[in-house]
Amino acid sequence: MKSVAGIHNPADDPRYTAVEIPPNVLLGLTLLADRDGVDCTPWFAGLPLDRSQIADPDARISYRQAAIVLRRALLAVGDPALGMRAGRDGNLGSFGLLGLAMMTSATFGDAMRVGIENHKVCGSLLDIGFDMPGPREAALVAWPRFGEHALLPFLCEELFASCLAVARELVGPALRPLRLELTYPRPAYVRQYMDFFQCELRFGAPANQIVMDARWLEVPLPGYNARTRQQALAICTRELPQGSSSDEVVMAVEQLLRSRLREHPRLPEVARSLNMSERSLRRRLAEGGRVFRDIHDQLRAERAMELLYAGxxxxxEVGAEIGFADPREFRRAFKRWTGMPPRDARRAA
Structure with missing residues (x-):
């Protein structure tokens, strides 16, 4: 995605350069490169890490570093379906201790909740949540971080394919999602989606999510072991990034706003939802160097760009999706955020 002028720059967000992400995704790509006979050494040029370092279980990288390596990998391998290939290789073993905690959960729904709550242990580069989009429907929802939409197809393919591979490992190959919804346009290699996901596909959708029948949540898992599960979870919790309390509040505000952009929630409503006073919320955001209006505008601009790009x-309709009843107000706001009208942004995407 081209840089968005006039609003919060991702490089100004300390989380963008925080060295706290396990390099699991990058490690998987280097293994694919080995199989393809591609030299991945140039992917790390100019960065304070190399191929050997990302294989270290204690290694951590920043989102900025991961994005640089991913762009170089996509260019070097030359396979637009690289995310599908990386995701299909996913299994409980590649999830490490989180995979063990999921495998020893009581039900598939319990395992799904554990996975979502601890997804950062596996080096996820998307923010992840749970939703119930319809009666008797359960969904794993993903949001891009820092407006990184150029990498969104790869990131969604890697995430949803690996999660489905693990889900089928837990409950059996009969698991078929109801549908896969993605905000970006239909890729030329869509046949690979159809063969692997085996469900309805919706591109240019309002959200990135994989939806299944909620009855799967109740399926008991044969490997249930309460003691082992608790032990694995305890270690996962210790390995989670330990951000400041202000960072946690910023993330909570972002997640709430993302899920309710159409409703255009105001600061008092958000504070109530987080069980905080308005004053406390403003103070906690300020501790993280953020302002509520800037966060709201940033998320609305990123979401608008995502939908405009999908086309x-x-x-x-894009304006309505982010809370604008009047298209003229949306056009004015979008130009204020980005320096260009929405139609020009769509052509430039």
């Missing part, structure tokens, strides 16, 4: 909604 399936009109400008007015």
């Amino acid at each position: 399936h909604l009109s400008v007015a």
Whole structure:
């Protein structure tokens, strides 16, 4: 995604350069490169890490470093479906101790919750949540971080394919999602999606999510062991990034706003939802160097760019998706955020 002028720059966010992400995704790509006979050494040029370091279980990288390596990998391998290939290789073993905690959970729903709550242990480069989009439907939802939409197809393919591979390992190959929804346009290699996911595909959708029948959540797991599960979870909890309390509040605000952009929630509503006073919320955000309006505008601009890039909604419909009832107000706000009108942004995407 091209840089968005006039709003919060990801490089100004300390989480963008925080060295706290396990390099699991990058490690998987280097193994793919080995199989393809591709030299991955140049992927790390100019970065304070190399191929041998990311194989260290204690290694951590920043989101900025991961994004640089991913862009170089996609260019070097030359396979637009690289994310599908990386994701299909996923299994409980590649999830490490989190895979053990999921495998020894009582039900598939319990395992899914454990995975979502601890996804950062596996080096996820997307933010992940749970939703119930319809009656008797359960969904794993993903949001891009820092407006990184150029890498979104790879990241979604890697995430959803690996999660489905693990889910089938837990409950059996009969698991078929109801549908896979993605905000980006249909890729030329869509046949690979159809063969692996075996469900309805919706591109240019309002959200990135894989939806299944909620009855799967109740399926008991044969490997259930309460003691082993607790032991694995305790270690996972210790390995989670230990951000400041202000960072946690920023993340909570972002997650709440992302899920309710259409409703255009105001600061008082958000504070109530987080069981905080308005004053406390403003103070905690300030501790993280953030302002509520800037966060809201940043998320709305990123979401608008994501939907404009997908190209399936009109400008007015994109505005409605992020809380603007009047298309003219959306156009003015978007130009204030980015320095260009929505139609120009769509052509430039």
